[in-house]
Amino acid sequence: MSRLSRPTWVKNIMSLLSVNDVNVYYGDVHILHDVSISVGEKEIVSIVGGNGTGKTTLMKTLSGLLRTKTGSIIFQGQEIHHLLPYEITRQGISQVMEGRRLFPFMTVEDNLWMGAYPLNDREQIQRNFANVLHLFPILGKRKSQMAKSFSGGEQQMLAIGRALMASPRLLILDEPSLGLAPVSVSLIFDTLQQINAKGVTILLVEQDVKKSLSIASRGYVIEHGRIVMEGPGQQLLSDPHLKETYLGI
């Protein structure tokens, strides 16, 4: 029934990922309330919202670190909400977690090889490695440096590179711009568009509402664990409520 009430542009997109009425708790605390989102093939979808609204909780549920009490998560037509994190990755979903979560005492190169852990095809791994170095040349120049010695922006590039090493169909990023200088933020967003142009679907969580919605084909606004708005990126950007709350206009 709820499908029928969706706007037509949702129906027209073949969903790669659909999250249906997900409810997630920390102990007794109800964090996500009936959250439903969908991500179509080759889209960039952005979820925006303030601090503590449940964005990371949703991302952790997608990666299998947290479980939903009700509803379902469907990726490429298969339920994945009961799978373990490593099984979900093997389905073709890579996530750049909040805080980047690199292996600090490993070299750049080893971090990247770890990203290809789910793959067995050596040639594929070599190809991915070359592609990542092409995307982020700095990683190639500092191959044998420890990840912890990198600056925030470089770490974010490494985290994205590591996620790409697994040849994902869907790349999920939780606040990639957090704590970065404006130059790095622009670079990261440019790169995400390049990655998307190569055919990787992107689901992005951001507090940088303006930048993320302007590259997104569609966006969702989350408040207090509920999706309160959805629509094409540009349309959301011109919404009065959103302007007032997030852009301070």
Add this chain to the structure above:
Amino acid sequence: MSILIQSFLNGICSGSIYGLIALSLSLLFGVMKIINFAHGAFLMMAMYFTLWICRYLGLHPQLTLLIVPPSMFAVGYLTQRFLIKSIYEKETAREPIGVLIFTTGLWIFLDSLFLLFAGPDAQVIKHGYVNQTLVLGDFIFSYTQIFGLLFSVLVGFAFFLFLKKTKTGRAIRATGQDREAASVIGVNSYRIYDISFGIGMAILGAAGALLLPLYSVYPFVGDVFGMRAFVIVVLGGMGSLSGAFWGGLIIGLIESVGAQFLPATFTEALILIIFLIILYFKPSGLFGLESE
């Protein structure tokens, strides 16, 4: 002077075996964040395995190294897979306190089990090899010591290569550094725990097989070595694998060189005094907190 050099060399020989014991303890701590209180008991088990293989199968003590480490790998793998894992799963959100309690229970259980079946007496390997010596100029070495040193260094080196160069080795390091991140990029962390526990016990098994020709085995022999391994791991820096190995050498040296000047009970105290002094000045251990 030559006595001093001789004791220095002896210290390096036994220290390298201590290094292996501490290395395996440190591996489990670094990867699983658990302190395996049953470590000494597992060492004792490995020493009994070695003894029985020599005694009942009539194998040369060196050949036990082909059997004891793989058997201990199986013991460790299965212990983790079927006993520890289920406790661990219930405690993913907090420090695995239940596992600490479990390994403590396992320690007491194993000590009692071997007391029951092997008896309280200290037993030694009876084999010509045990008494062979190597004379180099002024110095006399027991053959088992030299072999212990070489083999320990070999095992330590092979283990480091494994961690640095293989896919599984990298996954072990990654899991130790950030378990959640490792699982999100596709590592089955429980499988890594199974393998790490197995490898830790295999290294411990090698240490046991190397120690037995030098010492006697009795049900509580592990307590001494286990306690020493804790001291070494803390001394070397919790979670630092190379620190554990160097820490082992240092303790071996203190024990052996100290014995030239002090009665044996005092060297035991000396080890703890030096341990406290080092911790006072460098609380994170000699080799810092770098987890590898």
